Amino acid sequence: MDLISPDLxxxxxxxxxxxxxxxLLAKFAWKPILAALEERDGAIEASLNEAEKAKMEMANxxxxxxxxxxxxxxxxDEILKSANEYAAKLMEEAKGEAASAGAKMxxxxxxxxxxxxxxxxxxxxxxxxEMSLLIAEKLMRKNLSSEPxxxxxxxxxxxxxxxx
Amino acid sequence: xxxxFIRLSFLLSVVLLAFSAASIxxxxxxxxxxSFIMHHIKDSHEWHxxxxxxxxxxxxxxxxxxxxxxxxxxxxxxSFVDSETHHFGVEHEGYYxxxxxxxxxxxxxxSFIDVSITKNVAMxxxxxxxTLYLMLGASSHYKKHPNRAPKxxxxxxxxxxxxxxxxxxxxxxxxxxxxxxxxLLSLFFFIWIxxxxxxxxGAANLTGNIAVTVTLAMITFFVTNFNGNREYWxxxxxxxxxxxxxxxxxxxxxxxxxxxxxxxxTVRLFVAITxxxxxxxxxxxxxxxxxxxxxxxxxxxxVVFINLIELLVATIQAYVFTLFSAMYIGGAxxxxxxxx
Numbered sequence: 001m002d003l004i005s006p007d008l009x010x011x012x013x014x015x016x017x018x019x020x021x022x023x024l025l026a027k028f029a030w031k032p033i034l035a036a037l038e039e040r041d042g043a044i045e046a047s048l049n050e051a052e053k054a055k056m057e058m059a060n061x062x063x064x065x066x067x068x069x070x071x072x073x074x075x076x077d078e079i080l081k082s083a084n085e086y087a088a089k090l091m092e093e094a095k096g097e098a099a100s101a102g103a104k105m106x107x108x109x110x111x112x113x114x115x116x117x118x119x120x121x122x123x124x125x126x127x128x129x130e131m132s133l134l135i136a137e138k139l140m141r142k143n144l145s146s147e148p149x150x151x152x153x154x155x156x157x158x159x160x161x162x163x164x
Numbered sequence: 165x166x167x168x169f170i171r172l173s174f175l176l177s178v179v180l181l182a183f184s185a186a187s188i189x190x191x192x193x194x195x196x197x198x199s200f201i202m203h204h205i206k207d208s209h210e211w212h213x214x215x216x217x218x219x220x221x222x223x224x225x226x227x228x229x230x231x232x233x234x235x236x237x238x239x240x241x242x243s244f245v246d247s248e249t250h251h252f253g254v255e256h257e258g259y260y261x262x263x264x265x266x267x268x269x270x271x272x273x274x275s276f277i278d279v280s281i282t283k284n285v286a287m288x289x290x291x292x293x294x295t296l297y298l299m300l301g302a303s304s305h306y307k308k309h310p311n312r313a314p315k316x317x318x319x320x321x322x323x324x325x326x327x328x329x330x331x332x333x334x335x336x337x338x339x340x341x342x343x344x345x346x347x348l349l350s351l352f353f354f355i356w357i358x359x360x361x362x363x364x365x366g367a368a369n370l371t372g373n374i375a376v377t378v379t380l381a382m383i384t385f386f387v388t389n390f391n392g393n394r395e396y397w398x399x400x401x402x403x404x405x406x407x408x409x410x411x412x413x414x415x416x417x418x419x420x421x422x423x424x425x426x427x428x429x430t431v432r433l434f435v436a437i438t439x440x441x442x443x444x445x446x447x448x449x450x451x452x453x454x455x456x457x458x459x460x461x462x463x464x465x466x467v468v469f470i471n472l473i474e475l476l477v478a479t480i481q482a483y484v485f486t487l488f489s490a491m492y493i494g495g496a497x498x499x500x501x502x503x504x
Contacts, residue, residue: 002264003206003438006375009279010207013288014379021292021354026346029299033318033325034345036306043311 131161197452201445205369205438208265208283209241209252213366220250225286227267229259231276241280284376287368291358299353328352328486336490340497344490347387351380352486359437359478363471371481372437374430381426381433384489389422392496425492429485436481440474 135157139150203212211223224242231237243256252261258270267278281289298317305318314322328349333341358371370376398404400418403411447463447470 003202004374004434006378007207007282007373008277008375010282010284010288010373010375011379012277012279013281013285014376015383017285017288017292018350018354018379018383021295022347022350024296025299025350025353029296029303030325030346030349032303032306033299033321034329034342036310037322037326037329040311 131157198446198449201442201449204445205372205441206265207368207373207375209244209261209267209280211283211286211368222250223286225281225283227259227278227280229267229276229278229280231269231274233274234276283368284370284373287358287361287370288376291354291361291370294361295353295357298357324352325349332483332487332490336487337494338498344387344391344493348486348490351384351489352482355380355433355485356479356482359482360475362437362441363474363478369438369441372434372441374434377433378426378430380485381429384429384492385422385426387489388425388492388496391493393499395499396496425488429488433481433485436477440470440477444470444474 135154138153138157209227210225213221213223215221224240224245227239227241227244229237229239237257239256239259241252241261244252244254244259244261246252246254252265253263254260255270258274259267260270262268267280269276298321301316302314302318302321305315309315313319329341329345332352333345333348337344355371358376361367362369362371400422401415403414403418406414444467447467450463451460
């Protein structure tokens, strides 16, 4: 059989053989293998996408947490600041109130004292007047007896007053 | 590494000498000493494995003849063998096998078709069997364990399948690649396994036979042209944008181009594989021509070296044949969005 002239018998067998091989392989080998590969590629792609998504979500979550934390911090600072301000204001107010109340009380006390003093003075004046009257009366009664007796009487009264 | 290489070459030389070439060791003429080369690369009606002394280890193959007047006839190739010379030449039922290992009718006016199971046809069955065994074994993995990483044969087959799909079919054919991937895969594995098995000592030179390569090329030719779209045929019969006088030249060239493509495929594979076999066998032949130990060692080293290269060539040629088939198909089915 010559080297470069194709042999008809072999061509026939090759055609039949390759056709059978092709149909068997296409149906029983390539179809399931290619389908499985495609399915696996799809599955891998899907899980990769999912992982990417999960990563993004995670990052979002972290960012959100950070934001929340930041907000909480700011809020805390604000609360603290306002609380401090309020406390300061309160203290200021309390101080003012206490001062004014003290002043008022002192004022009132002074007034009371003044009143009391006036009353006492009035009382003293009345008593002095009464006593004067009394002395005058007694003097009037004893007056006429004698000079020494008068003096003596006056001294007695004065002594009495001292005792009072 | 070097020691391994020496050991390997020794082993290979023993195997190769025992199986491929020992038959000519006893003969005297220089021409006889190298005749085994052509005998190996051509087809034969029997499968000759080895000659030990005067015993020929040969597998007789069925001879099948179809003729208009006698229908199908079946013989064993051993019926044509001379029991003394161990060569063909005996006449049987009106046929004989000539010195070129070709079946001839005694009555020269009779016409018939020789569809014998020759050595290459037997090799073809072997290649088909091995390919089917490997691929069906691989596909059973995917049926049993879907969505799992490949194991066993599947892990060997899968990267090649993915390579053919993603590197050959997809870039050259484009969006319609799915339709042609099974053909390209079958083509690649058939040629590759054929090339590799052909390298085994005593094996037939299947993919280096022009009948085999021309058949594969013609299948690609038919697949290409049956799937050619309007655009493709317009390019062939009335190339757009070419003035009329030039069309008289261009169109015949385009039509010739249709046939040069399968011709190139045919010749490339045939030459690459056959040449590789001839080189290996020539180095072995040198040993018997010079009958020297020094040449024996050098030749054996070279044979091992060429054998390793042939492993590469086997893969490259399978790749190239598949790649060009994909390119031709891609050219026929592509939707051209631009003018040439």
